Amino acid sequence: NQDFIELDADTSLGNNHLNLLLRRNRELPQAALSEYxxxxxxxxxxxxxxxxxxxxxxxxxxxxxxxxxxxxxxxxxxxxxxxxxxxxxxxxxxxxxxxxxxxxxxxxxxxxxxxxxxxxxxxxxxxxxxxxxxxADQISLNLETDVITKSTGYAGPGVSVGISNSNAFRGAVNFQVDLKGSIEWQFGSKEEDQLGSFSYEFGINSSLTFPKLILPEKRDWTKNLVKQETSVNLNFDMLTRIEYYSMFSALTGLKYSWAKRQDIIHSFSPVYLNSVSLLETTPAFDSIVGENIYIRKSFEEQFIFGMRYDFTYDNTYKRQAQNVYAQLGVRSSGNLLDLLAGIGKDASERPYKILNTYYSQFVKFTGDFRYYLNGYNKTLVGRFYAGIGIPYLNSDVLPYVEQFFSGGAYSIRGFNARSVGPGFFYDPESNYIDQSGDMKLEANLEFRFGISKITKGAFFIDTGNIWLINEDENRPGSKFDLNTFYNQLAVGTGVGLRFDFSFFVLRTDVGFPIRTPYPQDGEHWLTGNGDAFSNAMFYFAIGYPF
CATH class of the missing domain: 3.10.20.310 (membrane protein fhac)
Incomplete structure (x- = not known):
């Protein structure tokens, strides 16, 4: 009650300074001093x-x-x-x-x-x-569509449809099912050995989220939590890239999320499983993996069974002069399986199998830091991302689905998705499926400004790369070196528009590559030869990049 508070200002200090004294009113009514x-x-x-x-x-x-x-x-x-x-x-x-x-x-x-x-x-x-x-309304339906175009000549539509019930079983249990699909076809000539006429992806994601921590027994520390959830998910995905392979994946997991404060959230998955299987391959793919053991093993060892933990600090729910978002994550895979599989076996028999399948063993660390400097109708956003994955014992490389990639609409926007790195490796004749690595560093800076009520403009600059922990003889220059990594950073810049409708954001960006990780004609920078404009990338995406 503001009537119970006194505020005294002492302006005798001069130099535009003052002291403020905040205290309770000396003549408070008895009711205000009582316990209720x-x-x-x-x-x-x-x-x-x-x-x-x-x-x-x-x-x-x-x-x-x-x-x-x-x-x-x-x-x-x-x-x-x-x-x-x-x-x-x-x-x-x-x-x-x-x-x-x-x-x-x-x-x-x-x-x-x-x-x-x-x-x-x-x-x-x-x-x-x-x-x-x-x-509130219990049933909600969401629909997302996009159009994919690639420099490899592939183009096609994508769609995602989701339906959710926020009050299943009258228990505030959120049940959600998402269906996603996309088709890409190639203009121009096609290879005889391709797996059909067009590439496609089809998937179904489902989750059940309970508004409490479902534990073997009740814990007193959960009583004062402002948020607590238990989630179970089950996802299936079928991906066919006609020039390379057909792949099926299944993922399931159990996750606990809790918070004592609105701005700090903990998430722990005591178990998550991701199994990826190659169903069919082309001679072109077989040739690539046959020449490179690194890529072959990354596709072989894709049975992931482990746990993960994420810590998130996020005060962006309320716009302030300065907002901060930080997420730290660690995940591991294969440790329990390795204890079981190694019983009665010698280390020389590695890699071990479980149910006749190679399993992945690794530990992975990630960090995502964002700083928002807000002004009237404008925001300056800085972001830094770092990640590293370390395979050990039963694995020589990270599984493909756990590797890092760089470039694209949510990364370095002057370059194609998954085209940057690793290191300063570059081979214009290379047939690598995607450029991937064990380590990633990336920094972004974006200035957003209002144009109208729903339209915002943006200027941005992105830099970063990916690297390998161990040298790959087929990709020279891909290993991380503390003394030279800064000279292997890709840099992109550009402009964009954001259409903010409150409940969702449409984004268009035009990105220009202004520095490559590798030298071209002895130069990394493209600003003097016009290649930055001739290799511009256009993106249409949902949501802010960060």
Whole structure:
């Protein structure tokens, strides 16, 4: 209550400085100095479409009474979200935690908690807590489309359709299914040994997210969390690149997410499994992997069974003069399998197999740091990304799906996707499928400015590369060297437009390569010969790049 606070300003310091003294009012009413306890807790649940004459049905659990215009939620869901009980001392922390938990359930469009004196006797020091909740739409449908064009002559449409139910089983359980598909065909001549007439990808992703931590037994430390989720996912993907291979992948995992504060989130997957299988290959692909053991092994060892942890600090939910986003992640694979597979075997028998399949063994570290300097109708964003993966024991290389790539709409925008690096390796006659590496460094700087209510312009510059930990004799110059890596950075710059519709963002960028990791005619920089403009890249994408 602002009437209970005094603010005194001392301006005698001069030089445009002053001292501020903040203190409570000396003549506070007795009621303001008293401790209050919670008496009753009443919850009202309705829909925005309800009329004022809608009938209320009464239910409840323990000390919470619930009035609702329909059978929307199980009382247990509300009970677990409310962090105060009848008879508790009023706590602002409990109020904030309850507010955050109710909002994080994802099923309400409106949440309000109000405290009122219990009964006519204001000296009883009892408060009634009233919680008003308005249900949001449970079913949502999203649709994304794009058009893919590549310098290799391939072009085609892509589409993704998703449907989700935010309140499955009346338990605030989010069930989501996404279908994605894309087709690419090549203009011009085709090879006889290709796997069909066009490349395609089809996938289905499904997830079930519960609004609590499902653990073997209850833990006291979970009571004051503002966010807690348990997610189970199951994904399938079929990819055919007609010039190289046909591949099938299946991924499943269990993930816990929790937060004591809104800006710090922890995620832990005690188990995740990703299995990738080559179904069919072309002679061109066989020739590539036959000549390079590194690439052959990266496709062979793609049975991944491990765990991962991510720490995220993100205060961008509220625009401030300065916002920060930071994510640190670590994941490992194959350690448990290696203990089992190695029983009774000698190290000379490596690589071991599980169920007649080679498994991947590695540890991987990633870091993503972003800084937002906000002004009126403009923002300067800086980003730095670093990652490294280390294969060991049962693996000589990282599996293909865990390797790092550089270039493209969300990376260095002056270069094709997955075309940069590794190191200063470059072979214009190379038939490598994608350029990949064990390590990545990337930095981006983007200045965004308002043009109209929904349109923003942007200037950007990106730099970075990928490298290998070990030298690959078929790709000389690809190994990371602390003394020379800075001379192997690709640099791209460009301009773009962002169409911000609040609920989603459309983005167009034109990127120009101004420095290559490798020298051309003795020079890395392209600014003096016109190649930067002749090799411009155009991107149409969904969302900001970072």
């Amino acid at each position: 306890k919670i008496d009753s807790i009443i919850v009202y649940i309705s829909k925005s479409s309800d009329s004022t004459y809608s009938l209320l049905e009464s239910s409840g659990l323990d000390d919470i009474t619930i009035f609702a215009t329909g059978d929307y939620l199980k009382p247990k869901v509300i009970k677990e979200a409310v962090r105060f009980n009848s008879g508790d001392l009023y706590s602002f922390t409990a109020y904030q935690t309850t507010l955050s938990r109710l909002n994080n359930l994802g099923v309400f469009s409106y949440v309000k908690i109000k405290y009122e004196a219990s009964g006519p006797d204001s000296l009883s020091n009892l408060l009634n807590a009233r919680i008003d909740l308005i249900m």
